[in-house]
Structure formats: structure tokens, C-alpha cells
Amino acid sequence: MTAYKMWGNEEKVKANPIKELLALYVRFHEEAEKTTGLEDTGRLWFKRLEEGDKEALSLWNWFRDESLKEFDRIYQLMGMEFDSFNGEAFYNDKMDEVVELLNEKHLLSESDGAMVVTLEEHESPPCLIKKSDGATLYATRDLAAALYRKREYNFAKALYVVGREQSLHFNQVFHVLKKMGYEWSEVMHHIPFGMMLKDGKKMSTRKGKVVLLEEVLQEAIKLAAKNIEERNPNLVDKEEVAKSVGVGAVIFHDLKNDRLHDIEFSLEAMLTFEGETGPYVQYAHARASSIQRKGKLEEQGLFFYEAYEDDRAWAILSLLMKFEDVIKHAYNQFDPSQIAKYTIDLAQAFNKYYGAVQILKEDDQQQARLQLVKAVAIVLKEGLRLLGLKAPEQM
Incomplete structure (x- = not known):
């Protein structure tokens, strides 16, 4: 409020609320280091707001409404809803x-x-x-x-x-x-939770040393779209898939780390289709979905055959059996990284299996293999959902 009264421009704030208000906030803290009494003026406005001063309330309502409009747009992009603001x-x-x-x-x-x-x-x-x-x-x-x-x-x-x-x-x-x-x-x-670092240093809103989430999300969606264009240009719903992959990459990058650890911000690391990333897990789910479409699992009956005696199949089964416990531990310890790490392990185990076994080979074990693939797809989709990510069926 102090900064707006001293240097603000109504039209500029209306045209670009978040960036303008952030710029005013940063300027206030820069000036406060040089100007005696500026912090006191800020405190005075705060007290006026608490006491219900009309001008202070009017400014506060305006700043808040503009901020919430912007926040809501970004939350929608991430598929998030709130019951109370x-x-x-x-x-x-x-x-x-x-x-x-x-x-x-x-x-x-x-x-x-x-x-x-x-x-x-x-x-x-x-x-x-x-x-x-x-x-x-x-x-x-x-x-x-x-x-x-x-x-x-x-x-x-x-x-x-x-x-x-x-x-x-x-x-x-x-x-x-x-x-x-x-x-x-x-x-x-x-x-x-820990901090998101930029070049090894703490970000600071007061000093303007921040990376805006919306810019990161849009950049991530663009990179995902470029990846899709190179790998699968004929994909249906390209824009929707790029959004799911780009947004999911940013969320997964945050949640896969132990929440107390500081994280170095890196858009490139978030978006690679290899390694411990959201797109890697989503891609494994898409691959499993593709196999199911081609293979046509017969829904009736269970198929426990020698197919499960393969070491790679057994590695998947062992992980599938742990899913319930992983969710319980993540819940009890307030730690979503346990679910993220689990989905990575399962995706890696599935990719090893996919690379070594002819899943669609027409023999008496095919239905057993397809059943295993279906179980992987279900669990990967649910693991991603618990983390707030979508699981596209094609990528």
C-alpha cells in the first residue's frame, strides 16, 4: 500500500496486476534500505487496515481480488480446486x-x-x-x-x-x-518443506529474485509439445497431452524429493523423458495402455501361469504388492515423495520387462502377460493421480 501510494500507477496495475504489484513490493524493500521511516509508514498502513480504515480496505480488496484472479487461473492450469480462500x-x-x-x-x-x-x-x-x-x-x-x-x-x-x-x-x-x-x-x-533454489541460492520475493510459476508451467507445456511433435506428430489431442505432461513434470519434480530437502530449480531436468521424472512415469503408463489396446485382454478368469516365473515379471509383482503399504507410509509420514519414488521404481521395472519379453507373442501365456501389464497401468495411473498428475493413454 505504501509503495502504491508513493509510486503506483492504477492503469499499469490493472493491465498487469501481479508483475506490477511485485515490482512495487521489490521497490519498497530497496527504498526501505536507504530511506529512514519507510518501514514505519508501511506498519502504519497495516495498522490502518486492521482498524478498518476505508482507503486501506479499498486498496487491500483490490490487490487481493486481482491476485486471486491470477492465482485461480494458475490453479486451474494445474487442475487444483479449493473450498475456501x-x-x-x-x-x-x-x-x-x-x-x-x-x-x-x-x-x-x-x-x-x-x-x-x-x-x-x-x-x-x-x-x-x-x-x-x-x-x-x-x-x-x-x-x-x-x-x-x-x-x-x-x-x-x-x-x-x-x-x-x-x-x-x-x-x-x-x-x-x-x-x-x-x-x-x-x-x-x-x-x-525446503526451498527451491536458483543457482544454489535462495529465491527472494523482496529482492525480486523469483521464478514465476505460471512462466515455468507455460515453458514446460511448450517443451512437452516440442517433444511430442518430434516423437509422435500424429498424436490425437496433442495440446491436452502436452498440458498434462508439462504441468505434471513441474509437480512431480517438486514431490519426488524429500520435502525437507532444498531443490535446485531446473526446467530441463524436470522435462526429460528419461530418468526420475513425471514424463518418464507417464510414458510408461502410455506404453502399458498401448499394449493393452493391441493385445485385447480377456476379462473373465485369472491367468496365473509360468509367465510370472520370469525374474522381471516377479520384480513387477513384488512392487505391485507393496503399493498399499507405500500409500499408508506416505500418509502417516506426510511424505508424497514415497509415492513418487514408488511410481519411478514400477515404471523402471515395467520398462525392463517390456524390453526383454515379447508381451504380445501369441501363446498360452499371452493373457497372463497382458494381465500383468493391465495391473501396472492401473497402479501407475493411481500413483500419478495421488500426486496430482494425469496419466495420458497416448504420448
């Missing part, structure tokens, strides 16, 4: 209750003019609830949000998927809820 400001009128409850439970104490909840018993710094100027903090809003969400959704689990640098903050929030007597705080979990 309630952000921080939704809880502005719900924070007084938190302060009152903390007061009633005699949990608030004063520290240098600010109101805090002490957490010495957890060997943690105090949780700041209200600053000395009366403004609330993230913790106040997260406490209000937790109370609202428990009443509204009566959740069995509440997962906060936020970068690992916020671990202390969430530990404090959960400890405060426990001190308030809410046993359900024990089913609230912070799911930390």
Missing part, C-alpha cells in the same frame, strides 16, 4: 476473542509493553500476541484461525504446509492452544 484478513474480527480467552485463562503477561504467552516449560521463546502499539501478529491470527476451523470443520487433522523456517512459530501456536486447554491441538501438524 479465507486468508489472514478473514480473521481480523475474530482476534479479540483470542485475547479475551487468554486473559480469562490468566495466560497473558506483559513484556516490554507487548502482550505475550510464556512458554519456558517448552524451552521456547514467549509467543507474541500483541505488539506494544496494539497491533496483532501472525500468532494471534493463527490462534483465531485454529478456533474457527475447529468449530467450522471439526477437523480430524489440521496440516499447515508452510516452509521449515516457520517451525518455531507453529510450535508456539500449538503449545499456546494446549495451554488454553484444547486437547485437539495434538492433531495439528506443521508440514515443513
Whole structure:
């Protein structure tokens, strides 16, 4: 808001909201390093917003609406939907209750003019609830949000998927809820994750050192389309398949890594059809689908023949039997990388089998082999679906 009032241009923001607002945000932080008092002006606007100032609210609503329009477009591209877009400001009128409850439970104490909840018993710094100027903090809003969400959704689990640098903050929030007597705080979990690095360095919105997701997705779709053009120019629904492969490549690249690890951003690494990538797994599924179309599996009856005694077939069967446990472990450990790694292992095992065995050979084992291929296709498709990827039948 401060940056917009000082340097903003309404027409420019309307024409290209995200880039213009980002540029203003970056400029503010550059200027704040040189100009005394600029940060204070920013804090003042924040306080005005909290107090319901008309101009502050009007600007905030405009910035938020424009941002959500852009976000929604990108979420649609990734095939994602949300039931609620309630952000921080939704809880502005719900924070007084938190302060009152903390007061009633005699949990608030004063520290240098600010109101805090002490957490010495957890060997943690105090949780700041209200600053000395009366403004609330993230913790106040997260406490209000937790109370609202428990009443509204009566959740069995509440997962906060936020970068690992916020671990202390969430530990404090959960400890405060426990001190308030809410046993359900024990089913609230912070799911930390590492950073996406560019040239080995942390990206920084404040310094403008970022890669915009939409640009990455569009570039990935373009690269996928180029790949399809070279390998299978007569493919039906080329655009739709390119979208599924390009978007899937970006998502898979993120989810295949242990979530706590930092990842080096590389579009080329994401999109190769070889190695541990989304397109590699999707391609294995497409290959399995193609074999099924050519082979025509007879649906009635089960075919357990010598076909399964082959070492490569047995490697696939062993993996298929592990799928249920992989899902359980991924769920219990909040770790989608286990499913991603599993789909890679299964795709690799299937490709070895495909390369060495004449699956469509007309003999009394053909139906058994086709049954194995069908099982692979089903499990790869489900594994990809759990990760948020589509599984094209042709690529």
C-alpha cells in the first residue's frame, strides 16, 4: 500500500496486476534500505487496515481480488480446486476473542509493553500476541484461525504446509492452544518443506529474485509439445497431452524429493523423458495402455501361469504388492515423495520387462502377460493421480 501510494500507477496495475504489484513490493524493500521511516509508514498502513480504515480496505480488496484472479487461473492450469480462500484478513474480527480467552485463562503477561504467552516449560521463546502499539501478529491470527476451523470443520487433522523456517512459530501456536486447554491441538501438524533454489541460492520475493510459476508451467507445456511433435506428430489431442505432461513434470519434480530437502530449480531436468521424472512415469503408463489396446485382454478368469516365473515379471509383482503399504507410509509420514519414488521404481521395472519379453507373442501365456501389464497401468495411473498428475493413454 505504501509503495502504491508513493509510486503506483492504477492503469499499469490493472493491465498487469501481479508483475506490477511485485515490482512495487521489490521497490519498497530497496527504498526501505536507504530511506529512514519507510518501514514505519508501511506498519502504519497495516495498522490502518486492521482498524478498518476505508482507503486501506479499498486498496487491500483490490490487490487481493486481482491476485486471486491470477492465482485461480494458475490453479486451474494445474487442475487444483479449493473450498475456501479465507486468508489472514478473514480473521481480523475474530482476534479479540483470542485475547479475551487468554486473559480469562490468566495466560497473558506483559513484556516490554507487548502482550505475550510464556512458554519456558517448552524451552521456547514467549509467543507474541500483541505488539506494544496494539497491533496483532501472525500468532494471534493463527490462534483465531485454529478456533474457527475447529468449530467450522471439526477437523480430524489440521496440516499447515508452510516452509521449515516457520517451525518455531507453529510450535508456539500449538503449545499456546494446549495451554488454553484444547486437547485437539495434538492433531495439528506443521508440514515443513525446503526451498527451491536458483543457482544454489535462495529465491527472494523482496529482492525480486523469483521464478514465476505460471512462466515455468507455460515453458514446460511448450517443451512437452516440442517433444511430442518430434516423437509422435500424429498424436490425437496433442495440446491436452502436452498440458498434462508439462504441468505434471513441474509437480512431480517438486514431490519426488524429500520435502525437507532444498531443490535446485531446473526446467530441463524436470522435462526429460528419461530418468526420475513425471514424463518418464507417464510414458510408461502410455506404453502399458498401448499394449493393452493391441493385445485385447480377456476379462473373465485369472491367468496365473509360468509367465510370472520370469525374474522381471516377479520384480513387477513384488512392487505391485507393496503399493498399499507405500500409500499408508506416505500418509502417516506426510511424505508424497514415497509415492513418487514408488511410481519411478514400477515404471523402471515395467520398462525392463517390456524390453526383454515379447508381451504380445501369441501363446498360452499371452493373457497372463497382458494381465500383468493391465495391473501396472492401473497402479501407475493411481500413483500419478495421488500426486496430482494425469496419466495420458497416448504420448
